[in-house]
Amino acid sequence: MTGTEADAIILGAGAAGLMCAAQAGLRGRRVLLLERAGRPGKKILISGGGRCNFTNIDTAPDRYISANPHFAKSALSRYTPQDFLALVEDRGIAWHEKTLGQLFCDGSARQIVDMLVDGVVQTGGTIRCDQQIAGVDHADGRFRVTTQDGSFEAPALVIATGxxxxxxxxxxxxxxxxARQFGLKVVEPRPALVPLTLGGEDVLFRELxxxxxxIVARxxxxxxxxxxxxxxxxxxxPAILQISSxxxxxxxxxxxxxxxxxxxxxVDAKRSTPRATMRSLLKDALPDRLAVTLAExxxxxxxxxxxxxxxxxxxxxxxxGWRFIPNGTEGFAKAEVTAGGISTAELSSKTMEAKRVPGLYGIGEAIDVTGWLGGYNFQWAWASGWAAARSI
Structure with a gap:
């Protein structure tokens, strides 16, 4: 596919980008997908311990964080976990529910990537990997993306680079x-679903x-x-990763x-077992090392x-309600996702299209919508990618 043949260029062959490309292809759109890495879906492959927690059946808008908590409602209501599960089952991918509504492949995350890639290719889309983007321009209603392999043009450009x-x-x-190049505001990105670090007096808990x-973390x-x-x-x-967001x-x-x-x-224990000690009671309920530390x-x-x-x-x-004052997080290096991103105030909640730049879209983790741990972020990738595909 040459650039002039494309109806849309999608930047990023992750979950959202692949979904958008496959769904747009089903609508007859000719899509070019440009990926920086050497292969598509790298983050999908490592998810869920290699088995891909591909959605959560309990998906609801209140399980997403955004400066606009209502933004995700439209896409999530129009493309549901059951819709993606239908794709999985049509493909013959065996799956199971683990806990708290989390759905995983019985086999490998590779099955999800292959399903999405095949969906792109079989509908006429092209995926180009190892693409280093040198520039993106917009003129006369067309977007031009330049890489080491040349320039590609299309009337629609989708930002799906996470x-x-x-x-x-x-x-x-x-x-x-x-996004800033096109005048779109960005909500300050920060690590989410990330371990917290301790200092000061709390540093002693590192011995555990x-x-x-x-636990319940609040x-x-x-x-x-x-x-x-x-x-x-x-x-x-999991409890700490969730609360970190x-x-x-x-x-x-x-x-x-x-x-x-x-x-x-x-006090009830004092009445029923007066000779018990704090340490013995805690050892009955908690791991020994933790029980000893808390008792001390x-x-x-x-x-x-x-x-x-x-x-x-x-x-x-x-x-x-044991109070810890974390001194930070382990940062983007250990964060499963990024909170913040392209401001949802700049986008249509129905189509993911930029209000002030026709033909420009933002989907997936690139925008300011962040889900809970447990398949919610994949469901947002599918739903937002689907929404954009319906408009391209």
Whole structure:
């Protein structure tokens, strides 16, 4: 395909770009997909431990973060998890539901990539990899993209290059530079779904590296109940990754280490097992190393019978809301996704087209819509890619 034959040029052969290209092809559009990496779908391939958590059946707009919380509603309502699941089943890809609505391939993430790539190629689209973009221009209603292989032109240009999370995979902030070139505002990008780091007095918890337990993590009014994990740098695990997307520097993260215990449980334990100790009670409920550390921090020595109710209630309250003040995150290098991006105020929520630049689209992680952990970001890639494809 030469540039002049294309109806649309899509920059980025990740989840959103591939979906958009395949769906546009089904509508008879001739699509050219330009990818910087040596092969398409690299981030898909490493997702879900190599099995691709390709959607979440519990997808809903309130599970996405954006400066405009209503923006995602249109695309998500018009292209649902069931719609993508139909593609998967039509392809004969075996899948299973893990936990919390997360759907995975039984086999390999490669099956999802192959399905999408075949969808592009079989509808006449072209994928060019190893493309280094030297420039993007716009004149007379046409976009011109120049790479080392030449110049390509089309009346539509789709930005699907993602954000800077996982730079070792080749991720960059190119989408933002291009958006600014066309006068579009960008919401400051930041790492999301990322481990938090600890310093100060909390640094002692790093000694628990490798210890995991079910917790409720909270910041502000947001809370997640899943596994928490101590690392050599701080806190991780699904509950922490989830809360990291809402956390801001200087804020506390409260951790409930015993989410199934009622507020007065320690006083009740004193009545029923007066000779028990704080350490023994915690060891019954938590991993040994964590139980010992928390008991030492609470500094309640001896049998419960000898401890005042007020101190026991205070300890129970601390265990249900142990305050950590992270000193940062592990950054884009360890972030699963990027929050922020091309401002949704610049785009149509129905078509993903830039309001002030006809023919220019932004989809997927490149724009300011970020989902929860567990297949939500893939569903946004499918839905936003589909929405743009309906308009190209």
């Amino acid at each position: 954000g800077p999370s996982i730079p070792k995979m080749g991720a960059t902030g190119f989408a933002y530079d291009l 590296s490798g210890v995991a337990t079910e 910041t502000g009014k947001t809370a997640f109940r899943e596994a928490g994990l101590f690392t050599h740098r701080g806190l991780s695990g 809402y956390w801001r520097h200087g804020e506390a993260v409260a951790v409930d280490f015993l989410p199934d215990r009622a507020p007065g449980w320690l 921090r609470l500094a309640l020595e001896g049998e419960l019978a000898n401890l005042p109710d007020a101190r026991l209630n205070a300890a129970a309250a601390q265990l249900s």
